[in-house]
Structure formats: structure tokens, C-alpha cells
Amino acid sequence: MKTNACTRSFLTHFCLFSIAFLLLQSTALSAPESVTAAKAGLFDPAVMNESFEESELSSGSWSQGVGNPWSVFGTPGRLFTVYQGGGYPNAAMGSQFIDGYDYTIYQQIGTYTSDTDLQVEAWYGPRVDDSAELTVALLAGPAYADAKIIAAKTLTAASKINKFTIDFNTVTQGTTGDPLFLQVSGDPKRYGNLDFIQVHTDAPTISRTNVKAQPVKTEFSDDLRQLIGDYNTVFDSPSQDETGNVPLGNGNVGMNLWVEEDGDLLFYVSRNDAWAEAMTLYKLGRIRLSLNPNPFRTGYPYRQELKLIDGRCDIEAGREGQKVSLSVLVDSDSPTIYVKAECEVPTMVTTSIYNWRIGNRRDMHEPMNSISSWTFAGAPDSVEMYESADQSDWISEPGVITTWHRNEDSIVPLAVKWQHMEDYADIINDPFKDNTFGMRVSLDSEAGAQVIAHNMIRNKKTDKNFTLRVTTHAAQTPTLEEWQTQIRKLAATAPSPETAIDRTSKWWNDYWNRSWIFISDNSGTDKSAFEVTRAYVLGKFQYACQMRSKYAAHFQGGIFTVDPKIAWYGPDPRDTGATPDYRFYGTDYWWQNVRFMYLPQMAQGSFDFMKPFFSLYLDKAEIFKARAKQYYNAEGIYFQECMSEFGLPAMRNFGWGAEEYSEGYTRNIWQQALEYGVVLLDYCRYTENTEFLKSKVIPWCTESLRFYDTRFPKDDDGRIRITPTHAVETYWVDVVNDQPSVAGLHYICRRLLALPANVTTDEDREYWKKIQASLPPIPKRKLDGRTFPDNAESYNPQRFNFEAPDLYTVFPFRIYGLDITDQPIEEARYAWKKMPNPGHSCWYQTGILAARLGLTKGAKEDVVIRSRTRMVRTDTLVRPLPEFRFPGYMGSPHDWCPDHDGPGNMMSTLQEMLLQNTDDGKMLLLPAWPKEWDVKFKLHAAQNTVIEGTCKNGQIEDLQVTPKERLKDVVFSSSEMSE
Template structure:
């Protein structure tokens, strides 16, 4: 049964919703035809790499384009290709040339992203090209099938051909080393011809790791935590049956052919020698070759089918003809933005490291105070939690739990070092996750300060911005609510949650009232001097409450006693009352405003202490009305918060604005940015995703609320994930929910229809 709305307020909100695509009138699995309505189809070549189309298998990715010359080009990227300077580099660039070429006067040209099968398809002049990256292996396939015979040549075109020093604004690509020693880019190595293949790699023979730990007073930990950069080697091997070596960088057909199957095997490994890496690559090629192509293709397409069927959304204008979506309508553009951003997430989200917010794996030649090579990305290779987190908040609702694993792995992997850092810096237990960090856990040196004698950063924006670990624990708890993976609690939630709460408990003294006095502290990056900042208090209040609510078989008596003690010692959330109204403040005191975050709204998102289904909705809305920064785009989260407050008109306005704000210099419609970061901006698209999810579905304890912030004038069909391994499929038509399907069926009794306010 479907309940009527329960007016009782709860103390926290769970995550909601996700999407795949189908017609408004139907509640069936997403079909290739429906996906095809929102794909990208180009009918002309691209002038340069600004016209690239992204594709990937979660770890290995490519930017693909066809130039007016008729050559097919692509950049290759890998999620673990870290240079000795801590930059995430491309693997390289490849060119495929056919004679006769792909482009001719009056010839029909088509380059299409086949979302359903995870393939880019190019058709022209009787030539069909299928470009795909195996969903299960680091292997690129380029299949050419032609009506007529062609000569073909494939060339590896590296741009890192000699040692050079980054200068001027380009140095921002190695942000962590700014104001330090010169940043030297080392060349790639192309190996001599052998067995009609092209082989190349980039190998780190220098590393910024040791100097980083020594600069940050952690040199004593170098032996305990080995250098993750030195000896890291990444590259690949290109080969194709019927092609022979022209030179070390080029393969060519001996005779014209109608079919060609180009394969590129990629590998990253940290090895003692070059030969050890090469032996691993050769072994990998043999393993790949042992699997028949048809079998590999079938498994690849099966992965993408199950991916799209996990969740979906299709939005249309009320009264619009359902079978003929209007590409210029707001509903269409929002839907396409969601589909394509989720595609980009999947293309880069299953590697060994989290998605890079500033370009993901899809950076191209950049213009940022100069024209820089495709390795450039503003803010460099470090992770900013404020930015890194946003793609992952959207993955819970879409059921993309596999893509969340790299995030969990990175932050749990660095925890031992961070605990040792706290002992070295402050002589007590616990750990904090800094806002900016290298993937091994330390600050970057530009923020910490070169030769800084203190343990606090010279950079005032992140000096005491330590609440990242609280939000990480919050997200982990949401993941557990969805999956009920008890092993994850013990392996990730408890170690991280204990370390973070212990840090705050032991780092700060108690005030005269017996409460913890968070001072000196800061309220995110914005209020750089704050006593009892709201994000810390509300975050700990919610997270500790949820830790205590875990099944007692997963926690110990001592842990629960400690958490209860901390919870009881937390100060009240800072608020102000005037004229019969009450609103939340950024902190008990706050000054030195330097950034543009509404830190008081962390009580709504991500911590969900206040909101549509929680306590004091009037307080939350008054806080929303009084927020100083009102905007959308990039990492700005007003769209999400509007959805959580049931403000349908505001939420709709924000997501429509976001969907229309692609990067003007990029051809692909979901390459956003640069906004605050770089191109394609991963925060911009994923904030949009999360906002739509919250507009369609929110949860609180056992209850599932549908359409809590869904606007008038839009219909929708969706499949969304909710806690307790639950999925909800439904349609919204003219403001009414139909075709409701809930799995497991026992959860249907928890569904509440709550229309927007």
C-alpha cells in the first residue's frame, strides 16, 4: 500500500534516487532506443581536440575525434598514471590514417556515441569504425569494416619527447609544487620495433614523495610508508594483425584491407626495472589475446546493459508528445545532462583512484593564460575533498556502488599515515583528513608551505579545515544503509569514524560548561576564524548518532561509551532568533570571510539534520532565505539544498541553468566548466544529478518520499535506489505517481507520495 504523508519530523534524511531512461508512460527496463534519444551524434568532423567524444571502462579512457583531414585521433588516459611530480598524465596520443581517407566532399559523415553498448561508432564512405574500451580489461579495440580496400597506418604521437621545465602559469598543473624547486617534465620512452608492435612507457625515476614528507615534518615515516611514485611505469602496446612495423612509432598495412582490428593494451605498474614492466605488459597481451573477440564484445556490452538498467530518469514536458522529445526543451536538456554525466562517471569511476574533479580523465589542450598540452589541469593532481565528494553523492541513488570503491579505498588506505601524522603533530590519537591532499594522504607542499616550521599550513583556506573526515563517514554510513554490507562497517566505517571522532575529542579542550570548545577552528574555507563552527558540530552530532545506531554486533561497548561521551559534550548548533524567526549561523562566532560557501547550510546538505522530513523545517527555510551566496554552477550546491527543502521552482531553475552551461569551447554537450576548476568540471554535472534525485525521491528512516520537490510542468519516468537494497520504479504524469514498482515488495508499504510545496 501507499501511505499518506506522515507529518512527524525525523532527525535525519537518507539518500535518494537515480535514473536510467525510458518513455514517460512505461515502467520497463531502459532500452537502447530510449538511451539513443539523449546521445550525441555529430555529422561533421571536429576541427581539433576540443571536439572530442569521451569513452572509457572506468580505468582506461579516451578522447576520440575525427579531424577534417579524415584521420581518427584519440588521447589515452589511465586513472593511475601518476608522474613523479604527482601529476595525473595522459598515456599518449594515437592517430589512425586510412587511404582513401574518411572525409571526402559531399560524403555523409556520422560519429555517434552508442551509450547502450559503450561504443563510439563512425560511419562514412562505406567505412564503419567501432571504438570501444573493454569494460573488464585495460584494452582498447578499434574495429574497421569497409566496403572497399584501404591502406592503413597507425602512429603513436607523444608530446613528452624531451625533458623540460614547467614555467609560468603552466606550473599550476603541478599545483602541489608551486613556489618550490623547478618542476621538470620527463620524456616518454618509445621502445625499438619488435614483433610488429608499438611499445612505449613513462617511468618515474624521480619523485616528490620524500621531499614532501620531509617538508611536512614526517620524514621519519618514509620507510614505514614506501614511495608510491618511484618506479611507477605506465604506457602500452599497439598491434594489429596484418600491420607491420614502419618505424618505432608507426605500423602500416602491407596490402590494402577491408577489415582491421587495432588493439591497445595499457598497463600501470610500480616495478624495480623497465624490463619487469615490459614482461608484465607482454604477459597481459597474451592473456587478452586468449579471449575470443566476440566473447569479449558480448561481455563488454552485457556490462553496459546492466549499468543502464540499474537506474534511470527520463523527463518530458507535460503535454509533450512522448515519442518525440524536443531537443531544445528544458526537460530534454536536463535529461541529457544527467545521462551524459552518468556516462562520464562510468567511463572514469572504476579505477584505482577517485575521479579527478578537475577534468577527470578527459582533459585536452587547454587555454588558461597560455596554450598547454593535454596533461594540463588547473589545481593539478591533488584531491580537494569539497570537490572530490560531489560525484560520489550521486552514485548512491543511481546504485553505482562499484564506482564508490576507489573513494573508500583511497581514504582508508591513507588512514594509518594520517594517524601517525596526528601523533607527530599533536601528541594525541585520531586522524583528520585535510581538505587538500595528495593521494598518499599528506598536504600538498604549496598549501603546507615550503620550509614551514609549523604543523599548520601556511595556506589559510585549509589551515584548520578538517571536517572532511566527518562527511566521509556520513557518506560511508549512507552506503551501508543502501547495501547493508556488514563487512564494510568493520573494514571502513569503524576505522574512519573512530579515528575522526577521536581526533576532535582529544584535540580540543572542554569549556567552562563542560562542552567541547572548538577553538581555534574555521567554518570550511570561508570563515577562517570561527569558534564552534556549525559544519563540525552538526556533522559530529549526526555521524555519532548514526554510529551509535549501528547494530551492537558491529561495534564494541567501549566504542559506544566513547561516542556517547563525545555526543553529550557537543555544544549546541549555533542559531539566532529575532522577530519570531530563527536561523542557523556559520558558527558561534565567525569572521575573516575569504570564500563563498554558505557553511551554515551544511546542516541541510550533506548532514541533513534540518530539512523537509527532519526537525525545524521553518528554521531551515529561514536559513536558506538568509544565505549570503545565491548561485549555481561548479561545486555550488544550492540546487541540492533546494530539493531537500522541497523548493521545486528554485531547484528546477538551478538544474535547468546548469544543464545549459556547457563549456563554450568544447563540442561534447556534457563538458562543463571550467567554473572554479577545470574542463570537464565533474562537480557541475554531478551536483545537477544529485539535485534531480532529491527532487524525485528522499528517504527518512524507513519511509520513502516520492516527488517531494518535483515541479509542475514536468513528467518523469524513473528507477531509483533507496536504503535497504531497495529500488523504486515509477512514473510521474501531471503531478501523479503511477506504475509504481518497489523491490522488495515489502518496502512498498513505506512509500509516501509527498508533492512539492
């Protein structure tokens, strides 16, 4: 780096950091070849001391500005400068010239577990004042702003550089699953002191489940960039209303963005952890940005592009000479929304905040409020439940408005009481009490900004450039004041809009590099190939916008719901006062639906997205055991179809005044824990994570078997007799040995007994064999000389819903399959053709069943129909109903919209049409792929394998398998079945 005199004076007092890139590589970087400080041209050797050579960090060039993964906390002083480079992707250097200012640099290095263990090697010094200190600390918390120090070591400098080894062994003070931060803080004491530190760590555990992130490419190829860009959403005119909104998000914070013709730019702000008292998921509010002169006038040029590869929306509008360019995004690494604007003429900017809950306490007995909280719905009048009013502050900080909702109560104690679980209250976590969420809105303008009303901010005079910042935050805090301190700290540490744009683009580039599927029709006449690819790509985008939260995503609208008066399912909410917080079915987790959001993530290489899904159920295993004991005096694990975030069923399903779970459709469905066990086993098959397998997965699966063993009686032959039971939601009456339960028990036993002996115990294996020997046979029946799987051993044929319980033998339990020989696959194919209700939306399993059976035509039909199931506005008499402008919003005949389980279902089908893992380690390639579709693909497979290639006219080209030794396990399995 070339330096001027001013920069060299800064460099007489600096700190230097280097750390291995833990989240992707999990290895320490090797140091560059040692050179003298003089050769590097960076530092004065007389000041640095010859021992600087020992650090091996003096080579490489440096540039001003800190970036991912390091962040600077606070404002240490007006002459504090940060540099990055030095031949290390993660190196940062701080220069501090003014005496008496501390400095702190930090980065997230993983996720806390109870066995967090790492080592730091540091070279530190020299010092003019030996009393100067530098502290290396580990912090854990939901975000850096609320993170607590869980371990720290302080180093005291000497007159020369000394090497220190710092061990952080088995740190046990954090909360499992919280982000883990490495923080380095210096206190120079006085001018002339020199900070110098090199940090290397062993790879810490990066999640509670030891998730291994797959390596990804760091750069897009031009070809891939163009392929992604073909599915950008581009508008050449503003929208009529919020039916023209497009989604943006960073995995937890989201926004629905739209521009109204002759109007303004607007967006809803949402978070996946904005829980109110009754487990309703609130919007944080709506923002309106008004510009004068207005570039959105009718007839003015307009172009809006949702840039998928960069995770942002760019808008250019206005007539010649008065154009406005806007970049809108949610920062990938902070809970901050940015609207960055460049105007050709000085512009007056007004920001308005609309919060429909300010001053309005909500009585949860009101019908539209109650439906939004399935956890409270149906409560008797004697049970009181309110959600507190939102508040705002437009006085404390000049030019800033902060709004928030603070929970004064919680539904959890009510649910514990009414479900007779008081004896187990100590194991039921309450995520709602004192939860506080909100946003801090500010306007950065050279002209300055001022609050002109309780909900409005305006620049003090016209300006050509400005940035609207919306900092969001949610946390359970003992006091409101603590939350306010935290959100201010988050705002103070948020990066510049330029840094946010750059690092957000990099995150999304890396995300798209994990996997892809791009389809084209080789006849050139069928537009369905484009429609299916678009649905797949835009579905992935929406998932990535909301799947990095502490909590699992929601299938019924997720964080992208809109005003229910425009699009609804169920009761008509018009003229009811319903707000954008409303959604039918509330925010409870329905197993049949939520699973489809997470199943495709493994083949896409997004194992990190699985963490909240694992937490949702795994972390509540003790609650599930307690429920088995309480209601049935049984042992083991089970959970029911509809579950709250805190581990108990929604009260609408349990029943107010009921002795046990009583909702008719789902009362006696038992196999959910077995299905979840398959997901866990598949995850371990993909990642080869034996520690997770032994500590979490095998115990879960064993306890799910134990529930059946202790819940149900044995017949005269010693076989488990499962009754009362349902065959999913379709058959309720006189059902014995329902197929989903029987198939699940057989399949889990088979998978467990196939595990290597070194990850199991003799005691476990004997128990699995005992269970296996006590299982009833797979129910089958005969018709017209054909044998095929049945819905149960015996049942009343009256139907109450539209599932195919008989085909749970194909998905999720692979009793039948293309590679399985002990059950004739033609039996299952015949059952598929005889399905009474082969649906193609929402949770219907029609497509994935067809793919697993090699029924190419049926699988293709399913994904094509799903790709055309668009979200429509329901507030009009126009027929057909007008679609929302964003083509990625999917509709559903069963759920609140946008629907998110339907797209995931389609993704799984499409992926299994291309690639299937077998139970013996093989990979079936093209098992149900139509020859008329060409495809470029990259998918992840079992044993940390990645398969990339192109298929043209039914022939594979450019096949790449990583690692190469897995190529021998690829089986070409193109299936042309008569359907």
C-alpha cells in the same frame, strides 16, 4: 551440439569448467538434471567412463568460442579449441589435441581481502597417463598479466573420475583491493589423456569493503533501449579539431575521439593510474589513423554515433561504393582500445603515434609543469624535481610500436621530509616510484603490417578489413623488462575485436539497467526536461568510463582533458609550451569537489564505483592519526581539504618551510572526516553491510570524534570549544565553534547512537554519549523576529569565499529535514532564502539544499542551470564562446574542464528531488519534484531496496518496490512550498 568428425576427434581430449557467477549472484549454480553422455551426444561413453554421469555436466549444448567471464591465456597450440555452454552461463570447455601443450583458463571472481576464503569442488579424470596434472590456483594482482599466485592445489588424475574438495582458507599473501582470479591449468602429458573438471565455489569477498553488487536485469526492454538511445551523440559531419571529441572508457582506460574534416581519425589515450613522478597524471599519447582513399573528405556522407548502451562509437563515412565503417571502443574487461574497420574498397592504413614527452625530461620548476603538480608547486629553487623522458621501441616486435614512461624518482620522500613526517615514513605508501605506464600499438591486417618510422605503422598492401589495437598498461615494477613482459602478455591475451564488442556491449547494458531517470515536460513546450536528462545520462556515462580504477577519479578534467591551448581555467597557457598533460590545480583530491562525484553512486546502484573512494581515505587512516599526533599532539582522525594520493597534503597547500598545513583558505577546516563518516554510514544503510560497518565505519567515526575531543580545549561548562577554525573557506577570522563542525559532531553522534546494540560495544556507546554531552549547541541567530542557523557561534563577518556554512545543517548533516521534528524546518528554509551567493555550478550546494528542504522551485532551477553549463573553447574572440560539440562536457568557473563535480552535484540534487532516505528507515517519494515534469525512474534506496516507477502529472504509476515488504516504508512527500 552437432559435431563433425574433426570436432569429435578434438573432444577425445578436453577440459571442462563450471563456476557460479560470483560477482552478481554470490551463489553456486545448481547442476542440470543428470543425463548419460550418450544422450547428450557429446562424448563417447566408452572413453568417458560411466562415472561421467556423477558430474551432472553432460547436458546442454556447446558452441565454439570463449567469452566473459572466462579467458584463455596464451596460445596453447594450433589445435586448441574452446567451447562454452553446457547449460551453465559460466561454463567453458577446452579441447587439446596435440601432445605436450599446457593450457590455462582463468576468470576474475572478485577482489582480494585479507580474509579471502572459498571452497572448490572438482571432478577430475579419467586419464590414460596417471601422471597428468591439473592445477587450481588463486591469483591476485592489478591485472591478470601481473597477478601472482597466492594459493594453489594440484590434482593428479586417475583412471576414473574422482571428486576433490579444495579449501582456500584465509589466504593472506595478496594485496588488499587487487582483483582476485581463479585459474585452472592442465598438463595432459601425452595424447589420449582426458581433462575434466567441475568447479563450484562459495562466494568470496568481492572487495575490501565487502561490497554487495545489486542484482541487475540481463536484458534491456525495447522501451529502455530507446530511452537511452535518445541521448546518443550523433554528428553528421567531421569536426574542426579536438573540440569535437567524444569520450570513451572502460572505468580506467579512456580516450577522447574525434575525426577531422579532410583529415584523419584521432584520439588521446589516457589511464587513471598513469602517475608520473610528481603526481601529474599523464596522457599516454595521441593516435592518428590515416586512410587512403580518405572517406572524411568535405562533402562526403558522414555519420558518427556515440552509442551509450553499447559503450562504443560507430562511424560510417565515404561516398557511395567507397564507404568505411568503423567501430571504436575500450574493451570492458581488458586495457585495450579497438578501432575495427570494414572498407568497401582496398585501403591503405597508416597509424601515427604522437608523444610530446619522448626525449624530453621535464623540470618541475617550469611554471606550467609546476601548476600541473599541486603536490610540487611553490617549491624553492634549491629543491630539485624532474619527470623522466618517455621512451619507445619500434624494433623488438615486427609491426608493433611500444611507448612508455618510467618513473625514475618520486615526490613522496620530499613531501615526507618537508612535512616533518619522517618518523612515520614506513606507513606512507609510495604509488609513484618505478611506476611505468604506456601503450603497445599494433595493426591487424590480412595483408600484414610493418613499422615504417619510429612512430608509424602501415599495412603492407591495401586491405578491406583491419583492426587497430592499443594495449595499455600501468604498474610499479622493479625493472622495465618486467613491465614490457607484462604488456606483451596483456596484448597476447586480449580478445578478438568481435568478442570485445560483444562483452563491452553487455557490460554497458547491465550498467544502464542499474538505475535511470528520464524526464519529459507534460506541457510539451519546455526543453529543459530534455536538457537535464541529457546532462544526467551523459554525466553517468563519463563516470562509468573512469570509476573502475584502483584510484579515485579526478574532478578537474578526469581522464578527458584536452589541449589546454583550446580550453583552460586560470593562467592562459597559450605560447607557454603547455601540453595535454597540463591541468590547473593538478591531480590532488579536493574534498569539497571529489565527494560530489561519488555521492550519487549509491542511489544509482553503483556501489562498486565507491571502492576507490573508500580506499582513498579509509586506507590512510593511520597516516591521518599520525598527522594529528605530529602537529597537535592529538588523537583520532582528521584530513584536510587538499590531499595527495599518498595521504599527505599537497605541498602547495602545506607550504614549503611551514611547520604545519598553512594554506590560507583551508588551513583550519576540520569537519571533512565527519562528512566522510556520513558517506560511510549511508553506504552501510544502503547495503546493510554489518561487517564493513563494524570493522571500518564505526572505528572511523569514533576516531573522527576523538580528534575534536583531544585537539580542542573545553570551556568552563565542559563543552568543546573549537578554535582556531574556519567556517569552510568563507569565514576565517575570529571563528569559534564553526557550524559545519558543530553540526557534524551532533549528527555523527546521533547516527552512531541509533545503531543496533549488536553492532556496537558498551565502551563505544559510553564514549559517544560523553562526546555528545560535551558538544556546544547548534549555532543560531535571530533577525527580524526569525530564528535560523548561523555560520558559527561567533565570527568576523568578512567573507573570503561563497559557501553557506550555516546550511551544513541540511547537507551534509541532516540536522534539519523534511522528516525531522526536533528542529523547525522553516528555520533552515529561511536561511536558504537568505543565502548571499546561491551558485549553480561546481561545488555550490544550492540545489541539494533546496531538495532536502522541499523547495521544489529552487531545486529545479538549480539542475536546469547546471545542465546548460557547457564546456567552451577559450582560444577565440568570438562571443559567446563556442561550445564543445559533445553536450556532456560541463564547464566550471572554478575548475579545470571538463568539470566532473558539477554533474555529480546535479545528479544528487535530481535524485533527492525524487527520493530521500530518512534516518528512521522511511523513503520519501517526490519530496521536491515539479508537477510539470513527468518522469520514469529507477533508484536504489536504503536496506537494499530498489524503487521503480513513473510519475505523470504529479501522480505515481506502476510503482515497483523490491523487496515488496519495503512498500510500507514509502511515504509520498510531494512539497509545494512558496519560494
